[in-house]
Amino acid sequence: MTDYSALPFRPCVGIMLINKDGLVWAGKRYGDKQPIPEDFAWQMPQGGLDKGEDPHEAAKRELYEETSVTSITLLSEVSEWISYDFPEEIQRNMRKAKYRGQKQRWFAFRFEGDDSEINILTPPEGHAQEFCEWRWEKAENLPGLVIPFKKQVYVDVVAAFSEFTV
Structure with missing residues (x-):
């Protein structure tokens, strides 16, 4: 049996995009290799850091690549890294x-723009x-929409940014 706990964590960023009404952007995952139950297929934008990339710049890049959104103002940042382990069944199914x-x-x-700025079906610059x-969602509902192994991350993020949401 492989000891996955000896492996490092992948450095990533996550983005809570909040509209003027205090609602949070949530997207339904598309094209996953591992099927995700319908009830848990939603998440906020996120993605990996490129080598040497500043996390704030990575967050803006990932948001743009996944949603086409550029009309934003930074509200806050969680100062610590928030981590989660992949479940063992996912680890086993990853080739390497x-x-x-x-x-x-x-x-x-x-989010300072209009909803028409959001384009998830044909992302910019050829991104997948x-x-x-x-949809726009109440922040308090997000932990119940995400795949269970990410739930605590969403609980922590919702709490960290609660002053900006309804």
Whole structure:
């Protein structure tokens, strides 16, 4: 049996995009290799840091690549990394497991644009589609919409940015 706990965490960023009404952007995952139950297929934008990349710049890049959104203002950042382990069944199904999970730096941005700016079906600059649907959601509902092994991360992020949401 492989000891996945000896593997490092993949450094990533996560983005809570909050509209003027205090609702949070959530996208329904698209094209996953591992099927995700319908009830847990939603998440906020997130993605890996490129080598040497500043987390704030990575957050803006990932948000743009996944949603086409650029009309944003930084509200806050969680100062510590928030991590989670991939479940063992996911680790086993990864061909060359390099990471035990992810450590994420989370950012809250105010969405200053119009909903028409959001384009998830044909992402900019040839980036792969990450989501097939999106909606504005109350922050308190997000932990119940995400895959269970990420739930505590969402609980922590919602608490960290609660002053900006309804």
